[in-house]
Amino acid sequence: MKIIVTGSLGHISKPLTEELIQKGHAVTVISSKAGKQQAIEALGAKAAIGSMEDADFLTAAFRGADIVYAMEALGVESFFDHNLNVREAVANIANNYRLAIQQAGVKRVVHLSSIGAHTDTGNGILAFHYDAENILRQLPNDVFIKFMRPVGFYYNMFAFIQTIKTQNAIVSNYGGDDKEPWVSPVDIAAVIAEEIEKPFSGREIRYIASDEVSPNEVAKTLGEAIGKSDLKWLTISDEQLLQGSISAGMNPQTAKGFTEMNASRRGGILYEDYYRNKPVLGKVKVKDFAKEFAIVYHQK
Numbered sequence: 265m266k267i268i269v270t271g272s273l274g275h276i277s278k279p280l281t282e283e284l285i286q287k288g289h290a291v292t293v294i295s296s297k298a299g300k301q302q303a304i305e306a307l308g309a310k311a312a313i314g315s316m317e318d319a320d321f322l323t324a325a326f327r328g329a330d331i332v333y334a335m336e337a338l339g340v341e342s343f344f345d346h347n348l349n350v351r352e353a354v355a356n357i358a359n360n361y362r363l364a365i366q367q368a369g370v371k372r373v374v375h376l377s378s379i380g381a382h383t384d385t386g387n388g389i390l391a392f393h394y395d396a397e398n399i400l401r402q403l404p405n406d407v408f409i410k411f412m413r414p415v416g417f418y419y420n421m422f423a424f425i426q427t428i429k430t431q432n433a434i435v436s437n438y439g440g441d442d443k444e445p446w447v448s449p450v451d452i453a454a455v456i457a458e459e460i461e462k463p464f465s466g467r468e469i470r471y472i473a474s475d476e477v478s479p480n481e482v483a484k485t486l487g488e489a490i491g492k493s494d495l496k497w498l499t500i501s502d503e504q505l506l507q508g509s510i511s512a513g514m515n516p517q518t519a520k521g522f523t524e525m526n527a528s529r530r531g532g533i534l535y536e537d538y539y540r541n542k543p544v545l546g547k548v549k550v551k552d553f554a555k556e557f558a559i560v561y562h563q564k
Contacts, residue, residue, distance in 0.1 A: 265330040267460065270294045270316070271337050273303055275419060275449035276376065276456070280333065281309050283457045294325055316357045322364035329368070331460055334361045335376035336396055343518045350518055351392045358396035362403055372464045373409045374456055375400055379445075379471065380525070381413055382537035387528050389521030401467065408464035414452045414472040415445040415538065418553040421486065425561055428495065434483050438529045439499035441480050445473035445538065448553065451546030471538050474546040482550060489554035490561045502527055 267284055271277035272295035281304075284291050291309040295301070296316070304311040314321035316337065326332055336357040342348055365373060380390030381397050397411055427435040451474045459470065477485070479497045487495025500508075502523050509519035528534040 265460075266290045266292070266328060268292050268294065268312075268326055268329045268332040269309070270333060271335045271376075272297065272300050273307075274337065275417070276335070276452050277333075278307075279450055279453040280456055281307055283453060284460070285309060287457070287461070289460075292325065292329070294322075316360060319360040319363045319367075322360055323367045326364050326368035326370050329370055331372045331374060332361075332365060332370050333374045333376070333456060333460070334365075334400075336361075336392075343515060343522075344513050346515050348515065350389065350515075350521070351395065354392040355395050355399060358399040362399055365400075365407060366403060371407055373400065373403075373407060374459055375409055375411050376452075376456075377411045377413045379413050379415045379538055380528070380534050381411070383533070386524075386531075386533040388524030388526070389518065390525050390528075390534070391521075405466075409467050410459050410464065411467070411469045412452070412456055412459070412472060413469060413538075414447045416447065418446055418448050418474070418548075418550070418556075421482070421553070421557060422560055424486070425564055428486075428490070428492070428561070429564070431498070432492065432494075433496050433498040434479070434486070435498045435500055435505075436479075437500055437502050437505040437523060437526050439479040439497045441478045443476045443478045443481075444529060444535065445476045445545075446482075446550060446553075447472055447474045448546060448548035451548050454546065469541065471541055471543045472546070473538075473543055475549045476545070477550050485550050485554050486557055489558040 267289050269277050269281050281291050285308045292312050293304045293309045294312045298313050301311040312325040336354045377397050378393040380387040381393035384391045384394040424434045452472050455472045483495050483497040487493055506519055506523045510516050
C-alpha cells in the first residue's frame with residue numbers, strides 16, 4: 265500500500281516507517297526540514313518536504329495514498345513560546361489535515377491522538393486532542409478513521425532529570441502508590457503498523473500502553489538505574505508547580521494546562537475512559553526504559 269507518514273523521523277514516525285517499509289509498503293514521510301530528506305530516503309522512503317500549516321502542500325502529498333498516518337507535531341520549544349496558543353495551533357493543523365484528506369480523496373486515516381481525548385474539560389492541555397479528534401470527525405462518513413490514544417510517553421520522564429540533580433527528588437503535583445500507565449514510542453509504532461494492515465470501518469478508538477506503575481515505583485526504578493537508590497517522588501501543590509513552570513520560562517497559559525493535566529491524574533478524570541477500554545500492554549517496560557534514562561541522565 266501507499267502510506268503517508270507525518271511526523272518526520274520522530275520517536276514514533278521513524279520506527280513506524282522502518283516497519284512499514286520492511287513489510288513492503290511504499291512510504292512517503294512528511295517533514296518540515298529539508299535536512300531530513302537524506303535520512304528519510306536512506307530508510308527506503310520518499311521524502312515530502314513542507315509544512316503542516318500548508319493545506320495545499322498536504323493535499324498534493326496525500327493524493328493517491330491508501331492510508332494517511334496523521335499527527336499534530338509541536339516541538340517542546342513551542343510550550344515556551346509566549347506568543348503561541350497551543351490549543352489553537354493544534355486545531356489549525358487538524359483542520360489542514362481535514363481539508364487535505366478530503367480534497368485528496370483519502371478514505372483511510374490513522375490519527376495519533378492521546379489519552380484524555382475523550383473529554384474537553386478537566387484534562388488541562390490535553391483538551392487539544394479532543395479538539396483534533398472532533399475536527400477529523402467532521403470528515404464524510406466514508407472516510408474511516410482509527411484514533412490511536414497512547415498514554416504518557418516514557419521519554420517525558422527526562423524532564424525529571426533537573427530536579428533529580430538539584431533536589432535529589434522527582435517533583436510534581438501528583439504522586440503516591442496508585443498505578444498509572446506509561447508507553448514506549450516503539451510500542452506505539454508497532455500498534456499503528458498493526459492497525460494499518462487491519463480492516464477499517466467507521467470511527468474506531470484504541471488505547472496504547474506499555475506498563476502500569478505508580479509514581480513511587482517510577483522513582484525506585486529510575487533511582488536504581490542511575491545509582492540513587494534513595495530517590496523519592498515529592499508531591500507539591502498545583503500552585504507550586506504552576507509557578508515553577510512559569511519561572512522556567514513556560515508560556516503561562518501552557519503551564520496552566522500542564523498543571524491541570526497532572527492534577528487530572530490524581531482525580532481519575534484522565535484515566536477513566538482508558539480503564540473502560542484497557543488495552544493489552546506492550547513489550548517495553550519501565551525497567552527497560554530506565555536503562556535509556558540512566559544513559560541520558562549521566563550525559564547531562
